Amino acid sequence: MRKKIVAGNWKMNTTIKEAEVLVKDLTALVDEFDTDVDIIVCPPFTHLDSVARLLAKQYDEKEKIYLGAQNCADHTSGAYTGEVSVNMLKSVNCKYVILGHSERREYYHENSASLYEKIELALNAGIIPIFCVGEKLEERESNRHFEVVAEQIKDVLYRLKGAEMSKIIIAYEPVWAIGTGKTATSEQAEEMHAYIRKVVADKFGDVADIVPILYGGSCKPSNAQEIFSKPNVDGGLIGGASLVAKDFVDIVKSF
Numbered sequence: 429m430r431k432k433i434v435a436g437n438w439k440m441n442t443t444i445k446e447a448e449v450l451v452k453d454l455t456a457l458v459d460e461f462d463t464d465v466d467i468i469v470c471p472p473f474t475h476l477d478s479v480a481r482l483l484a485k486q487y488d489e490k491e492k493i494y495l496g497a498q499n500c501a502d503h504t505s506g507a508y509t510g511e512v513s514v515n516m517l518k519s520v521n522c523k524y525v526i527l528g529h530s531e532r533r534e535y536y537h538e539n540s541a542s543l544y545e546k547i548e549l550a551l552n553a554g555i556i557p558i559f560c561v562g563e564k565l566e567e568r569e570s571n572r573h574f575e576v577v578a579e580q581i582k583d584v585l586y587r588l589k590g591a592e593m594s595k596i597i598i599a600y601e602p603v604w605a606i607g608t609g610k611t612a613t614s615e616q617a618e619e620m621h622a623y624i625r626k627v628v629a630d631k632f633g634d635v636a637d638i639v640p641i642l643y644g645g646s647c648k649p650s651n652a653q654e655i656f657s658k659p660n661v662d663g664g665l666i667g668g669a670s671l672v673a674k675d676f677v678d679i680v681k682s683f
C-alpha cells in the first residue's frame with residue numbers, strides 16, 4: 429500500500445505573518461476530520477522555524493501536518509553564501525525537501541550532478557526528497573515527453589541504492605501545467621505516472637511499487653478528485669491552491 433501525500437509548495441509567497449495565519453487556518457480545518465493522507469507544507473526558508481513551532485504547538489503528540497523545504501544546498505556547510513544546508517533544515521524539524529523543481533532547474537540552472545548531491549545529503553540527514561520531473565511544452569508537442577522524463581530519472585535516481593530509492597517521493601510536474609491553469613488530463617497524468625513507475629522498476633524492481641508519485645501543475649479542488657482517482661497517482665504537489673487554506677484542505681479531502 430503506497431502512502432497518499434498532498435504537499436503544498438508555497439514557492440516565494442507569504443510574509444511570516446501571512447504564513448502564520450495560513451498555518452493556523454490549515455490546522456483548524458485539518459483538525460475537523462481524520463485522514464490517512466500525509467499532509468506537507470513547504471514554506472520559504474525564512475518561515476520554517478515559525479511554522480515548525482506552530483505545528484509543534486498544535487500537534488504535541490501525533491503530527492497531522494509535516495514540514496518541508498523547497499530546496500537545500502549541495503554541500504554540508506562552509507563558505508556557500510546564501511545557501512541552506514540539510515542540517516539547518518533538520519534543526520527546524522523539516523522532514524521533506526523538494527528537489528529539482530522545474531523553476532529551480534530553469535532559473536537557477538540546477539543540474540543532475542548537484543541534484544544527486546542534494547538527494548544524498550538529504551537522505552543521510554533523514555530528510556525525504558520530493559524529486560520533481562516533468563517536460564516542457566515543446567517537448568510534449570514534439571512527442572519527447574517520455575524520453576525527457578526518463579532521462580531526468582536515470583541521470584539522478586539511477587545513481588541511488590535500492591534502499592535509498594525506497595525513501596524517495598517523485599513528483600511529476602509537466603512544466604506547461606505549472607501556474608498556467610492548464611492541468612494535465614487525468615489520462616495524461618496516469619500515463620506518465622505508470623511510465624515513471626516502469627522506469628523506476630527497470631532499475632529497482634519491486635521498490636517501484638512503494639514509491640509515491642505525486643502530480644503537480646494547476647491541481648485544484650475542482651480537478652483533484654479526478655486526477656487522484658488514477659491508480660498510479662498517489663497525491664499532489666500543489667502550488668497556487670496551497671496558499672488558500674480551504675482549497676488546500678479540499679484537495680486533501682479529494683482522496
Ligand code: 13P
Nearest residue numbers: 437606607645646667668
Ligand atoms: P501550481 O499548482 O501553481 O500550478 O504549481 C505547481 C507546482 O509547481 C508545485 O510545485
